[in-house]
Amino acid sequence: xTTLLAFDWIxxxxxxxxxxxxxxxxxxxxxxxxxxxxxVAAILQDRPGPNRAGPFGLFQPFADGLKLIMKEEIIPNTAxxxxxxxxxxxxxxxxxxxxxxxxxxxxxxxxxxxIDLQIADxxxxxxxxxxxxxxxxxxxxxxxxxxxxxFSLMAALRGASQAISYELAMGLSLIAVxxxxxxxxxxxxxxxxxxxGNLWNIAYQPLGFIIFFICALAECNRTPFDLPEAENxxxxxxxxxxxxxxxxxxxxxxxxxxxxxxxxxxCLFFGGYDIPFFDESTLSPNIAALLGFLAxxxxxxxxxxxxxxxxxxxxxxxxxxxxxxxxxxxxxxALFNMLLTGAIILWKQG
Amino acid sequence: xTNDNIMQAxxxxxKAVDRAPMTFMERLYIPSILKGMAITFSHIFKKQPTIQYPxxxxxxxxxxxxxxxxxxxxxxxxxxxxxxxxxxxxxxxAITMEAAERLPGEENKYREEKxxxxxxxxxxxxxxxxxxxxxxxxxxxxxxxxxxxxxxARKGFIYGKxxxxxxxxxxxxxxxxxxxGGRVRNKN
Numbered sequence: 001x002t003t004l005l006a007f008d009w010i011x012x013x014x015x016x017x018x019x020x021x022x023x024x025x026x027x028x029x030x031x032x033x034x035x036x037x038x039x040v041a042a043i044l045q046d047r048p049g050p051n052r053a054g055p056f057g058l059f060q061p062f063a064d065g066l067k068l069i070m071k072e073e074i075i076p077n078t079a080x081x082x083x084x085x086x087x088x089x090x091x092x093x094x095x096x097x098x099x100x101x102x103x104x105x106x107x108x109x110x111x112x113x114x115i116d117l118q119i120a121d122x123x124x125x126x127x128x129x130x131x132x133x134x135x136x137x138x139x140x141x142x143x144x145x146x147x148x149x150x151f152s153l154m155a156a157l158r159g160a161s162q163a164i165s166y167e168l169a170m171g172l173s174l175i176a177v178x179x180x181x182x183x184x185x186x187x188x189x190x191x192x193x194x195x196x197g198n199l200w201n202i203a204y205q206p207l208g209f210i211i212f213f214i215c216a217l218a219e220c221n222r223t224p225f226d227l228p229e230a231e232n233x234x235x236x237x238x239x240x241x242x243x244x245x246x247x248x249x250x251x252x253x254x255x256x257x258x259x260x261x262x263x264x265x266x267c268l269f270f271g272g273y274d275i276p277f278f279d280e281s282t283l284s285p286n287i288a289a290l291l292g293f294l295a296x297x298x299x300x301x302x303x304x305x306x307x308x309x310x311x312x313x314x315x316x317x318x319x320x321x322x323x324x325x326x327x328x329x330x331x332x333x334a335l336f337n338m339l340l341t342g343a344i345i346l347w348k349q350g
Numbered sequence: 351x352t353n354d355n356i357m358q359a360x361x362x363x364x365k366a367v368d369r370a371p372m373t374f375m376e377r378l379y380i381p382s383i384l385k386g387m388a389i390t391f392s393h394i395f396k397k398q399p400t401i402q403y404p405x406x407x408x409x410x411x412x413x414x415x416x417x418x419x420x421x422x423x424x425x426x427x428x429x430x431x432x433x434x435x436x437x438x439x440x441x442x443x444a445i446t447m448e449a450a451e452r453l454p455g456e457e458n459k460y461r462e463e464k465x466x467x468x469x470x471x472x473x474x475x476x477x478x479x480x481x482x483x484x485x486x487x488x489x490x491x492x493x494x495x496x497x498x499x500x501x502x503a504r505k506g507f508i509y510g511k512x513x514x515x516x517x518x519x520x521x522x523x524x525x526x527x528x529x530x531g532g533r534v535r536n537k538n
Contacts, residue, residue, distance in 0.1 A: 043394055046396050314386055
């Protein structure tokens with residue numbers, strides 16, 4: 001009984017509240033990312049974009065969501081029903097789980113309690129993210145396979161092999177960053193970039209960032225790597241048989257993945273919640289935390305815009321080009337980058 | 351003889367396809383991707399040519415040919431005498447009519463002694479060529495600026511006299527003017 005009482009219950013409540021806020025905020029932001037996608041596409045193509053639902057079309061995502069929910073739910077009669085329903089759920093869960101280790105800001109103080117704005121500061125944060133991202137492949141595979149449709153299955157195979165190929169280069173480019181930071185904890189990586197005298201990792205790892213960014217595009221199934229869901233020429237993707245909100249979950253999880261990978265990139269290479277050319281330590285901790293969160297959020301928004309900008313600029317790769325780029329270019333480049341970083345670190349240590 | 355001699359260049363814009371292997375910079379792709387991104391970015395600042403349709407409408411060309419209108423004269427009498435020239439002229443055979451003789455006392459309704467008791471245009475057959483308008487000796491039919499009819503059934507696209515007749519200028523002068531819309535070329 002005493003051990004039960006000794007448990008820090010307030011910590012549990014505080015973490016639960018934080019989880020709820022972050023999950024719902026990610027869902028809300030993902031909702032508006034779909035809207036932003038359409039607006040950015042429109043503006044880059046000299047169109048006004050959705051502007052009918054509400055002021056400036058701001059209610060459009062709700063109309064889209066409502067439409068998806070109201071649509072008829074179709075489960076093919078040859079599909080494996082359990083796995084068919086599990087697929088989108090798994091994709092969504094994997095997408096949302098990533099947010100657990102991202103340091104959203106420094107800590108805030110409420111009623112004398114210091115609250116970290118990070119759900120879990122685990123010392124293997126980056127490894128955890130990689131593990132969860134790999135789980136996301138199961139959502140694609142199960143969805144494509146359980147539909148019992150040859151086109152879905154082939155798209156799922158395309159998606160899975162793409163994700164696995166690019167995860168390698170992504171991991172290798174990351175090793176160079178980890179050599180610099182000496183820690184797998186995202187918080188430690190951010191704090192190290194924030195420390196006086198240190199620049200953001202992008203300054204030390206420009207090549208690593210480019211590789212990581214390209215791989216992030218591939219991991220999120222964004223153009224030019226959106227082969228798993230090529231609507232027009234490859235007969236749609238692994239979610240071909242899905243309708244209603246199950247399709248919505250797949251599409252939604254992709255936008256959440258985009259937000260999360262933007263957040264990870266911001267943390268690894270762009271100083272996370274660090275405000276450039278500004279010393280936060282002089283401010284009161286709550287205001288510094290708020291400004292830090294805004295800084296991270298701005299970085300995420302810029303990354304999302306770049307994702308969209310790329311999507312509406314370049315066409316997608318052919319499948320052999322995709323594999324060539326992944327295995328013959330990015331992996332050797334990432335290995336070279338890793339060796340170079342290691343050599344320079346050793347040389348500096350003398 | 352080579353192909354070049356046979357093929358005569360129609361314009362001086364033709365260019366031989368460059369099949370040279372890509373240089374290192376080209377194989378990197380990134381410079382050309384950045385170039386493309388600069389182009390799409392510049393489009394953010396371009397003026398949008400969009401017209402917000404139901405609120406804003408583009409002006410029609412003076413030769414626009416929309417749905418038909420059966421005209422009246424200044425006293426509100428129907429001009430059509432059911433001569434059938436429009437039906438004969440119609441290449442799509444969209445027009446049918448039945449003639450009737452004007453009875454005494456109907457002089458204020460019909461301009462001539464003979465009038466169209468039934469006048470129908472099948473808007474699905476019509477190709478909006480305007481030959482009926484040209485064929486009409488009485489200036490009774492012309493194509494207005496109204497367009498884009500929508501209906502749930504094919505039957506709804508067969509326009510009768512009640513759909514086609516212009517508002518009476520005596521009782522509804524404004525509606526008459528609007529329906530004519532500067533389209534009637536010779537108002538005699």
